[in-house]
Amino acid sequence: MGTILVVAEHREGELREISCQMLWKAHDLSKALGQELVAVIIGAPDESILTDLSERADRVISVGEGTLKEYSAEIYKEVLMDLMEEYRPYITLIGHTPWGMELAPALSIKKAVPVVTDCVDVLTEDGKPKAIRQIYSGKLFSKVALRDAEGYVITIRPGAFPQDVAERRKGEIIRKEAPTTLPPQRKQFLAFEEAGAGEVDISQAELLVSIGRGIGEEEKVAIVKELAERLGGVLSCSRPVVDKGWLPKYHQVGTSGKTVKPKVYLALGISGAFQHVAGISGAGTVIAVNKDKKAPIFRVAQYGVVSDLFKVVEAMKEKLSA
Ligand SMILES: Cc1cc2nc3c(=O)[nH]c(=O)nc-3n(C[C@H](O)[C@H](O)[C@H](O)COP(=O)(O)OP(=O)(O)OC[C@H]3O[C@@H](n4cnc5c(N)ncnc54)[C@H](O)[C@@H]3O)c2cc1C
Incomplete structure (x- = not known):
């Protein structure tokens, strides 16, 4: 056998x-x-x-x-x-x-x-x-x-x-038992350090408004941050947003970021790469906005909007003001 x-x-x-x-x-x-x-x-x-x-x-x-x-x-x-x-x-x-x-x-x-x-x-x-x-x-x-x-x-x-x-x-x-003769080690374990929790803990948020590379430029991040705050949610993001230095690492969702379990996850301009969606498998409802109707994020989203994310963000803000 x-x-x-x-x-x-x-x-x-x-x-x-x-x-x-x-x-x-x-x-x-x-x-x-x-x-x-x-x-x-x-x-x-x-x-x-x-x-x-x-x-x-x-x-x-x-x-x-x-x-x-x-x-x-x-x-x-x-x-x-x-x-x-x-x-x-x-x-x-x-x-x-x-x-x-x-x-x-x-x-x-x-x-x-x-x-x-x-x-x-x-x-x-x-x-x-x-x-x-x-x-x-x-x-x-x-x-x-x-x-x-x-x-x-x-x-x-x-x-x-x-x-x-x-x-x-x-x-x-x-x-x-461990082997009696151990090979020489070129690397040595010193200590395990947990990454700092940062100012916000996205892993505990019930509503996450998440931005991806589709946000386009750093100046636009504030537009979505304002929406997240007005909805009583927390801003999170995909890895490119962190790599570009637009948001600190503790906002990142995914395999090399955090695993999150919000009741609602609003993904704006995120393609839905495996490393990202692996971090949202515990989310309640996933809503995706992407201008590419073939974006993989739509495979995991319960609701999807094929649109420019800024149009959706503005429409939501208008609803909140009404
Ligand atoms: C070892 C490893 C670990 C990784 N870990 C992570 C991780 O933890 N988290 C993570 O997120 N990624 C991770 N990645 C990266 C991952 O593979 C993807 O590259 C990344 O998730 C893509 O991010 P994105 O969706 O924001 O960008 P893109 O894949 O570039 O997608 C941008 C999307 O925005 C859409 N878009 C553009 N403009 C607009 C607009 N105006 N309105 C609406 N939609 C628009 C586009 O159609 C596109 O679908 C990892 C990669 C590796 C190799």
Whole structure:
């Protein structure tokens, strides 16, 4: 029986959401391929994480509990190479995260297996994996066929799958010591620093009025800010607005910004790239205004207006004044 191996991540004592999302997908793959689902966690900070993982996998391998708590590419790579030698996984799922972006290519080269990165889905066709990736800023999906190989390393984009327990399992927990000889480390973990909350906490807002690159220029930001305030909401944005320096980072929604869960999310001039919409999956109602009727944001919005955003903003202000 083959193995689907999922590399679980943790940070600051908590299991990261990507771990559960990968296990959700791995559940499907293990069923489709008739393979065992094995989760590996290195330096697990506490027992409750192992219990959680054991409900999502047939087996949990916990390596270096307590000792390898802080991520180290060099050490984690050695541990994973040993486990891949032992279990010979058919598919190894790793998060497309700072960890995975370092580990996956290294493992692929060391184990001479193909790697495909930043996938939003993994299918099986004729018993072989096919990876789905987004191209052209999320406007198109590509199905990637992989050459025949004994195993595959696939990195999964955070937010691509739900994180619920797909089917409660009772996985066996196997504990392994950290390797006795550790490789030299070129990087050293010093401390974990949480980004400052800033003046507003968009993650707690019930109404977010969010602007994207479609706002056009910095001077226009104030027009929408005024609308947000009059509606009793908070201004948020997509990443280009932050990259251009028009709003501070703590306003940014998305995978490299904040995950938000407002009752209403009004997206103005935002195309709806995956990295952005992954941050609004918990929003109640999404209303999108975009002048391009094919913008991907309309796929996740319950209400959409194909229009220049400034016309909509002005119309809303007029309504509020009436
Ligand atoms: C590792 C990584 C992490 C990332 N993290 C994030 C993240 O956390 N958050 C995030 O947002 N992005 C993130 N990105 C960037 C992401 O891929 C997109 O590039 C970004 O979300 C696009 O922002 P946008 O929709 O504002 O801009 P665009 O994609 O340029 O879209 C602008 C939209 O505005 C519309 N428009 C233009 N003018 C008007 C107008 N006058 N009225 C109405 N509509 C108009 C256009 O039709 C277009 O759809 C990340 C990318 C990478 C590689």
